[in-house]
Amino acid sequence: MSNPTELRYAPTHEWAKLEGDVVTVGVTAFAIEQLTEPTYLELPAVGTAVTAGGKFGVIESYKSTSDLYSPVAGTVIEVNEPLVDDPKTKRKGDPKPVNDSPFHAGWMVKIKLAAGATLDHLLTAEQYDAQLAAEGH
Amino acid sequence: MSANRRTPLYARHTELKARIVPFGGWDMPVQYAGIAPEHKAVRAAAGIFDVSHMARVSFGGPGALGLLEHVFTNSVATMKDGQVRYGLVCNDAGGILDDILVYRWPYGFAAVVNAGNREKILAWLEAHRAGRDVQIQDQTFDTTMIAVQGPKSVELVAGMFADDVTTLKYYFATPTRYKDKPCVVSRTGYTGEDGFEVIVPNDLGAVLWDDFLARGAVPCGLGARDTLRLEAAMPLYGHELNETTNPISAGLGWAVKLDKGEFVGRGALKNADPAKPVRVGIELDSKRAAREGCAVFAAGGEQVGTVTSGSLAPHLDKSIAMGYVNPAVANVGGALEVDLRGTRVPATVVPLPFYARRKSAK
Numbered sequence: 001m002s003n004p005t006e007l008r009y010a011p012t013h014e015w016a017k018l019e020g021d022v023v024t025v026g027v028t029a030f031a032i033e034q035l036t037e038p039t040y041l042e043l044p045a046v047g048t049a050v051t052a053g054g055k056f057g058v059i060e061s062y063k064s065t066s067d068l069y070s071p072v073a074g075t076v077i078e079v080n081e082p083l084v085d086d087p088k089t090k091r092k093g094d095p096k097p098v099n100d101s102p103f104h105a106g107w108m109v110k111i112k113l114a115a116g117a118t119l120d121h122l123l124t125a126e127q128y129d130a131q132l133a134a135e136g137h
Numbered sequence: 138m139s140a141n142r143r144t145p146l147y148a149r150h151t152e153l154k155a156r157i158v159p160f161g162g163w164d165m166p167v168q169y170a171g172i173a174p175e176h177k178a179v180r181a182a183a184g185i186f187d188v189s190h191m192a193r194v195s196f197g198g199p200g201a202l203g204l205l206e207h208v209f210t211n212s213v214a215t216m217k218d219g220q221v222r223y224g225l226v227c228n229d230a231g232g233i234l235d236d237i238l239v240y241r242w243p244y245g246f247a248a249v250v251n252a253g254n255r256e257k258i259l260a261w262l263e264a265h266r267a268g269r270d271v272q273i274q275d276q277t278f279d280t281t282m283i284a285v286q287g288p289k290s291v292e293l294v295a296g297m298f299a300d301d302v303t304t305l306k307y308y309f310a311t312p313t314r315y316k317d318k319p320c321v322v323s324r325t326g327y328t329g330e331d332g333f334e335v336i337v338p339n340d341l342g343a344v345l346w347d348d349f350l351a352r353g354a355v356p357c358g359l360g361a362r363d364t365l366r367l368e369a370a371m372p373l374y375g376h377e378l379n380e381t382t383n384p385i386s387a388g389l390g391w392a393v394k395l396d397k398g399e400f401v402g403r404g405a406l407k408n409a410d411p412a413k414p415v416r417v418g419i420e421l422d423s424k425r426a427a428r429e430g431c432a433v434f435a436a437g438g439e440q441v442g443t444v445t446s447g448s449l450a451p452h453l454d455k456s457i458a459m460g461y462v463n464p465a466v467a468n469v470g471g472a473l474e475v476d477l478r479g480t481r482v483p484a485t486v487v488p489l490p491f492y493a494r495r496k497s498a499k
Contacts, residue, residue, distance in 0.1 A: 033156060036360055037171050039449045040424050058478070060426055062172040062364055062448050065478070085424070092424065099171075 003028060003129055004103055008071070008122035010053075011131060015103065016071040018119055023072050026107045027059065027098065030132055035061040038095035041083050043068075043108055048076045050111060052121065057108065059098075068108070073117040078110040144189035145281045145342040153356055161252030163190040166358040175361035176451040179328050183287035184357035185349045188327075192255035193276045193336060194262075196246040200269025205246055207400055208265050209239055210384055210393040216241040221308045221323050224392045225384045226258060227402030231409060232380035233387070234261060236372065238325065240310050247321075249282075251374045265401065281342025285354055286332035286365075288494075293352050294333055298322060302333065316341055327362060329369025329492055367457065368450050370418060370490035376429060376445045377416055377459055385409040386461070388416045388489070414442055414461035418489040419473060421456035423482045424449060427475045433460055434481060436472035441465075444475060450491060457491050458484075 007015045013031035017024045032038065040060040050056045050070035057068040083106075084093040098106035123131065141164040150157065155166035166187065168175065178184045196205065205213045211224030220241050226234040235254040240247040250258045255277060262273055285293060291303050299314035302322045310323030318338055326332040337345050350356065363373070372378050372387060384393045385406060395407055421427055427447030435441050442462030450457045458475065466473065469488050474481040 036156075036168055037173055039426070060449070062426075062451065063167075063360055065426060065428055 003030075003125045005125040007103070007125065008119045009125065009128035010069060010071040010122060012053075012069045014069060014071050016119055016122055018113075021113045022077065023074065023111045023113060023119065024107050025056075025071060025109050025111060026102055027068065028128075029102045030137065032099055032102050035059065035066060036063050037061055038098045041093060041095045041098065041108070043079050043084050044076050046076055046079060049114075050074060050076060052117070059095075070111065071122055072111055072119060073114040074111040075114070076109050077112045080107050080109070083108065142190075144187055145339045146187045146189065146283075146346050149343055149346050150187065150356075155356070155358060158359070160359055161190055162255075163252055165190055166356075168358040168360045169356045172358075172360040172364060173451040175355060175357040176364050178355035179287045179330055179357060179361065179365055180452045181287070183285055183289040183293050183332075183354045184328075184361065185346065185354040186284040186286065186357050186362055187346070188282045188284050188334065189277075189280070189342070190252040191277075191282060192250040192252060192258070193280055193282065194248045194250060194259070195274045195276055196248070197244070197272040197274070198270045200266070200271035201246050204262065204266055204269050204271050205239060205248075206398070207267075208262065209237070210400060210402065210406070211239070212394045212397045213239060213241070213246070214397070218243045219309050219311055221310050221325055223308075225378075225389060226261065227384065227406070228380060229402060229405065231383040231385075231402040231405030233374075233378045233382055233384060234258065234380065236374055236378055236389075240321075240323065242312070254374060279339060280336050281339050281345070282334060282336045283342070283345055283349065284326055284328075284332060284334045285349055286326045286328040286330045286357075287354075288331060289353070290330070290332040293349070293354060294322070297348065297352075305333075307331075316344060327369075327371055328365035329371070329490065330365075330494055361451075363446075364448050364451050367446055367448055367459065368452055368490070368492035370459065370492075372416070372459070373446060382461070383409055383413070386413045386415045412464065415464050415467050416445075416459060416489075417442075417462050417467050418487045418491055419444070419447075419458040419460055419475065419484050420487045420491075421447075421458065421475055421482050421484045423456050423477075425477050425482060426456050427458040427460075427477060427482075427484075431458075431460075432476040433462055433484075434474040434476065435466055436474055436483070441473070453492055455491075457487075459489075462486075 431444040433442040444460040447458030
């Protein structure tokens with residue numbers, strides 16, 4: 001399993017990428033392998049406050065429905081809109097990029113870090129690899 | 138290291154990079170390329186499934202017919218040689234112990250039993266043989282079973298066996314030979330498509346698997362098997378069926394022959410409570426999936442039932458579910474709501490099956 005070394009990871013299989021004070025969040029390739037292909041995503045609206053370890057959305061696959069947990073505390077400033085339904089235009093969301101490119105095109109939200117919040121509590125790629133190995137994957 | 142059993146095809150699954158999950162005491166492939174592509178391959182062409190985890194039991198001796206007639210809700214005596222019949226094994230209260238297939242041969246009978254119920258059913262058979270002269274043989278670990286399913290499965294199996302199996306009628310089986318060894322081919326399946334299930338000795342299991350792959354069949358896992366059977370509205374033991382459900386409320390009354398004579402559960406089923414919740418098909422007005430355990434409500438009203446299986450259906454591209462609801466709200470077209478994690482989503486009672494294949498014109 002090759003998890004990008006420039007990212008940090010939550011034990012619940014979300015990744016976080018820090019640029020300035022903005023953190024881009026998605027789920028790992030391992031998460032997608034476990035869930036099977038995503039069929040539906042629910043993400044928070046821009047402006048929503050999130051906490052580290054708090055729920056920020058839902059991901060559904062053919063097999064299961066799971067919560068998404070924010071790796072960091074802050075405020076959602078951008079959402080990967082094409083992934084989710086737009087009730088205004090009735091456009092259906094397409095979560096396929098999450099399946100095909102979980103670390104890049106499948107990013108979900110961008111979060112502006114809360115004052116004093118850091119990524120220090122998150123796992124490094126090496127530690128996340130070790131967690132997967134310990135779980136027998 | 139898992140304590141689960143592995144089928145003779147386990148190495149094939151890992152070579153094909155399948156994701157393995159525990160199921161019914163076995164380590165089984167849940168998917169290879171993905172649930173949606175595998176599901177669609179079965180609807181459009183042909184897919185193969187390792188179903189070796191299913192228990193295979195043979196019955197010999199003059200008491201075999203009597204024992205099967207005693208523990209099986211459907212009629213066995215009226216079966217023709219080579220015929221396969223679906224039915225239930227019930228307890229005295231009419232609760233479902235398993236749903237099984239019985240095969241009739243000129244020389245005896247066989248049954249295919251759910252993997253997770255193998256030990257329970259073997260013990261049940263032993264407890265009900267009551268001095269009958271019958272030999273019961275569990276052949277699960279000596280044989281490999283592969284299902285080939287989909288509209289192309291007939292042309293795919295043509296020429297593979299010593300006898301022409303393409304002329305088998307639906308729910309009939311024949312003993313034949315594969316690579317000069319005895320095997321059984323039946324025209325059965327669990328996907329809603331035409332297809333066959335083949336039982337071979339273990340040393341030919343991987344040979345048969347590779348043969349099917351070389352002929353263009355797509356390997357399919359338990360994930361696609363589940364979404365396919367859901368679209369076809371086939372019940373799954375442990376979800377739609379269990380010891381607290383009975384065949385009448387499960388919509389399987391057609392597989393219960395109350396007039397065939399005494400059998401275990403008959404008295405209870407004759408007097409089955411008509412107010413008991415019944416199995417229905419539900420279509421949600423959403424792309425979100427209902428899951429097992431989701432509460433079902435009358436539109437704007439109180440809880441009337443519970444979901445037993447649900448998914449976004451890969452072929453139909455709709456959110457479908459099966460569940461049990463009060464008979465008063467079970468009519469097709471009735472408005473319901475399903476609670477998806479605190480949000481009530483509008484839903485409708487729809488006829489089962491959700492998907493039925495077009496019968497080929499002959």
